[in-house]
Amino acid sequence: MSTIERLTTDMTAALKAHDRFALGTLRQVVAAVRAEEKAGKVARELTEEQVQAVLAAEVKKRRESATIYSDAGAADRAANESAEADLIETYLPAALTDDDVDALVARAIDEVGATSVKDMGRVMKAVTAAAAASGGRVDGKTVSAKVRAALS
Template structure:
């Protein structure tokens, strides 16, 4: 079953079960997919759908941080619930240790020695961890390992 079909099935079941959080998140994901497909006149495959979900996850995490700064615990709680639903549709995330091993291996593959090689390292790592790690964390680990 493709990811888009799974989203359709989950939307139906969340409506039957009156799970409003899941329903709203799945609806948001499906709307984002549809918008991208219409704008670019393409049919997305699972890896491209994962990219969209990862982007939505990042946006929701950013919103969560803003809600916490503003002292809006009600919205922060809602954002945390949305994050959990979004994570259900992403591949298993890599641990920081696994990610650090990939970063170290890539640095040696590329032959990087300084921060000037950052772009080359990042462009080499990102396809390896697509959808399984946050770019900000990867960036921090690369910086830490280059110093």
């Protein structure tokens, strides 16, 4: 079952169970995916990777909003945003551990033959592709920091 099918099925289940929180969150996520499908000149069906990218963007937005609300003293809103991000993350592949990312970075540096920070873009591309191929999810900031540290 594809991710969008799971989202739709779970949204229907939340509707039947009168789970307002899950229903609202899932509606927003499905709407974001549908909007991405219709973005551009011609509507298209998104691949599984593209759907995952939309979900990751939704999680990122909610995490950033939670931080802003927390800094502004609105703890209840921050908790709600964090809970929504946690719910959406259940539809994403598991995040890679720091050790896994370190191993991917080391392997990518060897494959690319990188010797300095000038090669960072090529290493980042290789690490991102390797992470996607392994079925894991990795944060771009984390990869960037680890690549920069390894090449320095």
